[in-house]
Amino acid sequence: MTLTGTHLVALLPLILVCAAAITVMLGIAWRRHHAGTATLTVAGLVAALVALLVIWSRAPIEVPLLVIDGLALLAGATILGASLVCVALAYGYLERYPGPREEFYLLLLCAAAGGMVLAASRHLATLFIGLELLSMPLYGMLAYAFTERRSLEAGIKYFMLSAAASAFLLFGMALIYAQTGRLDLAGVAGVFGERPASWGLAGIGLLLVGLGFKVSIVPFHLWTPDVYDGAPGPAATFLASASKVAVFVVLLRLVLATPGFQAEWLRGLLAALALAGMLVGNLLALRQSNLKRLLGYSSIAHFGYLLVALVVGEGLALETSGVYLLTYVVATLAAFGVVTLLSSPYGGGDVAALYHYRGLFWRRPWLTAVLTVSLLSLAGIPFTAGFIGKFYILALGVEAGHWWLVGGIVVGSVIGLYYYLRAMVALYLVEPGMRRHDAPPDWGVRAGGMVVLGLAILVVLLGIYPWPMIAWVTGVEVFTAG
């Protein structure tokens, strides 16, 4: 069946992003101009965002192999938003990068396109291609400052393990295909019925391994801290926010779409993984003195919490996932934003060690306020967005009566509080004569500064008055297929 008009309109955001990527590439070929490329990228992303909001009213639309429904649009909007933030941060970050700067924006656009495809896929092929289109540019972005020893190491580690995970994913898909003979999720769900056969199960298992790696579920989380630590600022920001959101949305779609996933023992497996994720993620970060590794571990922990939504699967689950993802992304973007703004590609690697941040408040009050708010939000203190997320997850757990998971969340967030507080208080301690890492004086004006400040305000606003966000997410949930 060929692509009809409505299909094209539905795919408009994706098309716009790819078009932007290509125009950026042509732009690089014509004349290398950093500001020009950045504005072009922003234009492309904003256009896609506008297109997305335009087709908002007409969702859901069935496109061959893809479905543009509420969930896809929500995830798409989040990914585009995160990409915009990354562009703003990258601009400030790459200003002083000696090598070629424009490729980063191209890779970013490709990754954003990949994320959107992944979020909207209802077919194994698009799932696979979306995942690869998301990961491939990421290898380049992570190893972008390859002259920097740590960035190269992060790139290699992520490449190797991600490729292996893709292989697992593929083999899983092959097994599911072998079992059912169908590649589209609805078909697979139809064949599976209530209890998938053994090949199907093995396929689902390997699928879980492949996707689990990207979302750093516990047994597959070991790469996260090293990659976050080594990667250049904007790349790590994108990896922590957009890529995880997209992959989690796919996992969510898999769980909601295929009843096979609702089976009791699979719920038990997911619960075990969730519990492990919460505890291991928080425990590893306990005495962490490197801020980027700390944020890496916190992302492991947060996706441990988020898995609870997968375990429950019905009732509040979809809405909780939407809200939690939004609040998590906003907080992580703000935190990584500050880290990126403070570090420069050539200051001996990114500024991550906590002693760089000691006493930052007494020189840069606003920047520290942003980092404090984001850490508080990650810790889930009231009047920040993170609290709304934690409240939702706890409500979900209590409503579904999963007392083990609820206990895990409580213990996890208490342990989590310890290292968030430890990192936060370091900002305010006065250490005379320490080597100071200063954000470039006019950071406030710079695009990145504005964005980070906006994010911090957003975090507080969502904490104080979360109703618009919740209304938006519940609106989305209404017309999600499957």
Added chain:
Amino acid sequence: MALIWLILIPFLGGLACWQGERWGDGVPRWIALGSMLLVLLITLGLWWQGDYRWPAGAESGVVPWALEWRAPWIPRFGIEVHLALDGLSLVLVALSALLGVLAVLCSWHEIRRRVGFFHLNLLWILVGVVGVFLAVDLFLFFAFWEMMLVPMYFLIALWGHSSATGRSRIGAATKFFLYTQASGLLMLVSILGLVFAHRAATGELTFSYAALRETPLSDEVAMWLMLGFFLAFAVKLPVVPFHGWLPDAHAQAPTAGSVDLAGILLKTGAYGLLRFALPLFPEASQAIAPLAMGLGLVGIVYGALLACGQQDIKRFIAYTSISHMGFVLIGIYAGTELALQGVVVLLVAHAFSTSALFILSGQLHERLHTRDLGEMGGLWGRLGSLPAFMLCFVVASLGMPGTLNFVGEFMILFGSFPVAPWVVAIASAGLVLAAIYSLLLMQRVHYGPPRSESSLADLDGREYAMLLGLLALVLVLGLYPQPLLDTAGPAMQEVQRLFDDAATPSPTTMPLGDS
């Protein structure tokens, strides 16, 4: 409308102080003092014109608030910003405002570094506490409950005065935060459990206090939910097994921090028990009452024993307040109207006397530059009128008749005797222990051979006025506590009525029927 201003003024005041720092150190202090006085005036105004007698003909179902302010917040969950004021919360808000003023006054010269940010934190603690006392929507209550920890954490971690490395300061602040946060989360789980039980029973999803009070719960579920609440308030009270954070926090906190911590934050625990744990789960509270009273006893004895052994004066006073809170716990779970009224009086009395003792220890620290009791001794003649004030407040904390502490303590004991005679008998041994640690404190600091004859700085006008004001309050209210009792009266009668209904199973099957 005044209610929302009670929260906004300290909030905006805090921000103004932070920015006011540019124009010199004095500005934030005056702004903070101004906003706190404003809050105090509003509260006293409310007290003056509001009547808190029981409005005639109010049937038991609806909860009669003297003043209310509602605004929708998250309709999805039926959460609304619902502030309400009744006798009990008015007394405690007034107390918080007063202690806020004192906290600002007593750190006039003590805080030198980053005065603006200090006063921001100080005022935002007030925001949290006033919010806790006024919030009647459980979600809002929890939000304020956790929110008040952050500024106190910063206060202790950044302006505490422990060893140069600041290691123990941050350790104490983190311990304070973690203890309360962990138990707070358990309370959140209980709140959610209650809300979903309510939805299962009545189909409406709401967080409002009045609605949730009508939830019919099976005993087993009610017990678990009540334990969640009880644990959170027990950590804050503090009840002995969970008291670990209080001495450390006090030892490291600056004077203003200690005044706030002892004066107000401990009261939120007791307020929580009175407002939420008892009325929401009367049967479960009735079942746990003996255990709670036992814990109260352990608290009294343990607090007294440990107080005598302390070397740091602020840890000493911290343990004494643990002992006092033991009485509060007994009073709350005795459930008679007399005991509950006694609890309110003792809370106010403890706030006055313990804050005064902390202010005095702060002044001692300013003059002797040490908090170690070993280096004090024989200060009677050397400090002008400070020892006299300290004598008065030590005598108050001893429970000397004529002071408010005595009225509170004895009302609790008189009220609890019919319910649990043996508990009260052992608790009155606490009177003896109170005498031991109070006089020990007095002797170690002021009596005995003086170390040197040089006389130190006497109290200046500000300090003299503060202490005299507090002393006047303790003595005058000690002899004429009726205004305090009339204000908190109706609220306490309501709690007592609910608590008694649970004790005598009402004929209808509904455990909480409107019979």
Added chain:
Amino acid sequence: MNGVPMAHGLVLAAVLFTLGLAGLMFRRNMIFMLLSLEIMLNAAGLAFIVAGMAWDQAEGQAMFLLVITLAAAEASVGLALLNQLYRRFKTLDIDTASGMRG
């Protein structure tokens, strides 16, 4: 013998997959790791073809085409990284690129 049962095809794919995996785990030279990756992807492709032929649908081969392109893309990126690794550290040992820990 009329035709090859699908299970045998999958068994072959599984064996190749596991060999690739083993190679990935115990070889320290980056080239061999890249080769192992290629083997694993090839095995997955084989599995798709076997499944496709068993259900005699063309999707299997279409997926194989995707796998091939992925393998090619990853090979190029892998070798680029390998080149940088060699230039930076003068060795192909993967463990030199493991500075970050803890």
Added chain:
Amino acid sequence: MELAFYASGLVAVLATLRVITSTNPIHALLYLIVSLLAVALVFFALGAPFAGALEVIVYAGAIMVLFVFVVMMLNLNAAVTARERAWLGPRTWVGPSVLAALLLVVLLATLQHGDIGRVIEGDTLTAKAVGMVLFGPWLVVVELVAMLLLAALVTASHVGRSVSREADSGRDGA
């Protein structure tokens, strides 16, 4: 057709085994090419000529040649193979191979247990059918594959750039 399948399957497995265990990179490459050709033979045996052709041209032809080219460029001398042998000490490969064997056993068990008994008769599935699928419903995927290759192209070109020594930061701090 079954004989061809089993024979070439065996060859493929043995060649792959040899690839993993050989110490000289060039030998490993050549064994891999042999293995790929064997897999191509399997495809032909199963009746997927288009896939087999692809395998030979793209996989064995293009990718392996790329590998050989890069390996030759790095002109690894004998020292490398010696070190390689050192790295392959018993301690390194025992653990992972046991683990891989365990995984294999589990996989084979599930494969054998859940066999749904479909048999491949070997009647060919022409490239036309594949083309019909690819440019029918899968059109979006093809476009996206193009984007994927573009991304890979840019990444490889950026990372592969041979930046001269002094241009880089020189401060490879920890």
Added chain:
Amino acid sequence: MTWTLPLTFLLPLAGTLILAFSGARLGRRGTTWVGVTSVALAALVTALLAHHYLAAPEARTLTLWRWIAVGDFQPTIGLRLDGLSLTLLGVITGVGLLIHWFAAWYMQGEEGVTRFYAYMNLFVASMVLLVLGDNLLLLFLGWEGVGLCSYLLIGHYYRTAANVRAAFKAFLVTRIGDAFLAIGLFLLFRELGTLNIAEILQRAPERWSAGDPLVELAALLLLGGALGKSAQLPLHTWLADAMAGPTPVSALIHAATMVTAGVYLVARLHGVFLLAPAVLWLTGVIGALTLLAAGFAALAQTDIKRVLAYSTMSQIGYMFLALGVAGFEAAIFHLMTHAFFKALLFLSAGAVIVGCHHEQDIRRLGGLWRRLPLAYVGFLVGGAALAALPLVTAGFYSKDAILWQALAAGHGALLLAGLLGSLLTSLYLLRLIVGIFHGEAGSEGARRAEAGQGLAHGLPLVVLALLSTFLGAWLEPPLGSVLPAPHEGSEGWHLALELLAGGVALLGIALGAWLFLNRRAWLADVAARGLGARLWRLWHHAWGFDAAYERLLVRPYRGLVSGLRHDAIDALGLLPARLAWWLHVALSRTQGGKLRLYAVSMVVGATLILLVMAVAA
């Protein structure tokens, strides 16, 4: 006229406040002036009230305001004047005035006079409140106030640690008594629903029959409180150490007023005690035991004030004996007379001590009768009253009344104890007077002793001396309407008892004079060897109660405190923290950084998941 009632405690309270807030500016003369006149005015008001009361002897009550009003718990700040409270009021303000006046002289050379007078005035105010309070809560207020003032005044010379410890011990032991009293209050309130004394006396008989276990318990608790405050046997160890305070303090608090508070309490609540005969009997027995033990202890003391302290304890023993046999009027009458002559003795002792430049040890004093004539006369008159010299002294009439009540009530054993006690009394009295005034002066201070001058020194001693003689006995306390009538008995027996008691007293005096005047060397020898030495040391340490309490209560408490110093329970809180730390270390080892390890962990994860899937299929 009843509006003047509150003045009796407001005036001393005003004195305290004036001294507290402007003490430094008043200077020494101004301070003493304020201190004395406030009590003088109170005494004047009391005199007026007495005159007014005697004219129309019925109880007057005046409620100032309602203290607490919660449900049926309605204690008020209400004052009630009746015969009993008037008597005590007279004693407090009268004797108090004389002692305050004497203290003006005594405290000349001392420091902290302002503090002294402030506390003394506060003490008088609290004691008045205790006596006038019409409900038990107000009584408890006075009760604790008095305990606090005694703590502050004993610890007046706060610079020496021993004084502070003595003050602390005094307050603690009385506080233990107060705790029993508090529990008694709770029990009474729970049972009778009121704290007003009049209502209690009225409702108690309706509520309980005689011998009801509840009323026995209530009476026992009240008795516990009384024992603590009046330093009777189990809780008496603090009185001897309380002598560390200045002598006027000992005179006022530890002789005349505070220690008699217990007697007043039992007398005031006689209705409750009458319903509990067993407890009443116990009171008598305790009284008897205390008077004997204190008597023996007084024999073996070396410090003037400690002898007088034990003598006070013994005399209060007599009062408790009287209460035990339900002779309430006799007890109060003895309380009044005892206040006069014991105050006289203490003030004379004070004169001696100041005269001999703070020399208190009897063995180093001697031959002072010529140099300190007024003190000598004081000791003689006071001593005579103490030893109950027949006909001429007030002590004879009051002690005789007690012994007669014991006989009339048929308690033979208590009577015997009383007689033996009076024998002991005369013995230690003679030892004291001879030790101080006869024989040769031991220390330098004693040799150059000079007598005190001025009215403040002389007049109080003279007035008290007069009151200690039969004149004091004429002041019949108007107790008729308040307390139950005393026992009656045949006049003949009464006369015989008087003769017997008088004989015993004279015998004691003669024996004492003979022994201590010319058998001093023999006595010293007996006390040094074998049984005598051991007995002497036992009595010197007041039968070893102090050491026992130290070992049984104080040392374990101190051990417990130092044991728990580091907050064992709080350490439990650190366990989860340490567990989390240990897990962190273990887990962070997995972050080795080696890529191949990461691949291995992935494969392990995959295998596990596949295993679960296989098992589930």
